[in-house]
Amino acid sequence: MTSAITFIDSGLKHTPHYFDIPVDHNDPSKGTLQVFAREIDCAKGASDKPWLVFFQGGPGFPSPRPNGNSGWMKRALQDYRVLLLDQRGTGNSSVINHQTLAHLSPQQQAEYLSHFRADSIVRDAEHIRKALGIKQWAILGQSFGGFCSLTYLSLFPESLSRAFITGGVPSVSRHPDDVYEATFLRTKAKNEAFFAQFPKAQGLCQKIANHLLQNEVFLPNGQRFTVEQFQQIGINFGVSDTFLPTYYSLENALIEINGVTTLRYEFLNEMLMQQAFQTNPIYALLHESIYCQGVASDWSAHRVRERFDEFNYRSGSDDSHSESAFYFTGEMVFPWMFEQYQCLQPLQQAAQLLAEKDDWGSLYDANVLANNTVPVSCAVYADDMFVEMDISRETLARIPNSKAWITNEYEHNGLRADGERILDKLIEMSDHTHYCQLTQQA
Structure with missing residues (x-):
């Protein structure tokens, strides 16, 4: 892991991190790629807040580049320090485009690209969590980032304290x-x-x-x-x-x-x-x-x-x-x-x-999700053109400790349009779920 020069803007400290990570987490002999993540925190004092990592929509697009302290970031920073992950192949991570793939044959291109789905992205995040010495963190997934969130809940639920999803609850089994x-x-x-x-x-x-x-x-x-x-x-x-x-x-x-x-x-x-x-x-x-x-x-x-x-x-x-x-x-x-x-x-x-390609691996584990204990709070948009509400409801019905705020106030980009309010609502829902869990245990 390497960290670049930190800068301050609008009272926020931006700390870039670079990680060398295996292309194929199951076969490190295939080489490494670089994954970039930007840590955002308040500039004053050393932070002891828990972490929240953001999964961008897409696939294939980098994390947001904050300009000021506003939107969902403003609300998140009240409770968390935020890690903006440039998913592999995007932004400042080892980028994928027609230029960087030009030296490979079509077969090599396809094999390489097969390692850029949600399962690899989540394993990258796990690598980063361990490298930063974080016991658990919360996750926020927008759109395809929500798909990554369910993959995370399937593969490494013990690494998560909370999960917030906006416009991105997929089917775990449909064609x-x-x-x-x-x-x-x-x-x-x-x-x-x-x-x-x-x-x-x-x-x-x-x-x-x-x-x-x-x-x-x-x-x-x-x-x-x-x-x-x-x-x-x-x-x-x-x-x-x-x-x-x-x-x-x-x-x-x-x-x-x-x-x-x-x-x-x-x-x-x-x-x-x-x-x-x-x-x-x-x-x-x-x-x-x-x-x-x-x-x-x-x-x-x-x-x-x-x-x-x-x-x-x-x-x-x-x-x-x-x-x-x-x-x-x-x-x-x-x-x-x-x-x-x-x-x-x-x-x-x-x-x-x-x-x-017909041998894609599993992205979700229905059995693990059926025994979920991580508070999962979701904004599900009734008129979403990209992620069907009925499919999202079908999935959440099978995940305990999940709650959905179903609303027609927003389109798919609700987090970008009114992120401060939406994340505040999801955090409130998550706190209630966590309180209920503690009450039941008592």
């Missing part, structure tokens, strides 16, 4: 197809709500989609822009306050130059900026595998999409079809992305190998 059946229905409902609020938007989307079908249009990076890529900005509908900005973008997408209609450069640049797959390929490569235990995903979302014909846009210019309504897609990945996205193209064969 990926079940997940995408549910999320396509949620995404359809979000589309209907958007187009009901902005009646003009449907026509604008059809004009943009038809233009893309009838013309070769290129993004600023030289990549051809397609209807399928345009549909993917619907991922924004899963977070709060995105309907209006989306409409504004559509409203200004087309421009006429010398009598010829084209897409404005500003719009195309915005579309490129929204393609996080380009810079964070773990999301595209491993998103479906987060639902896989002993089964292959076999491009689950792509197969399930075929059952929802409304997501397959058809232009009215084709004589064999009438023009279909336009629908945006959501938090799904598809095989064609590795043909179209410039930075994913070099990873196409590895992606296919990962989609075909």
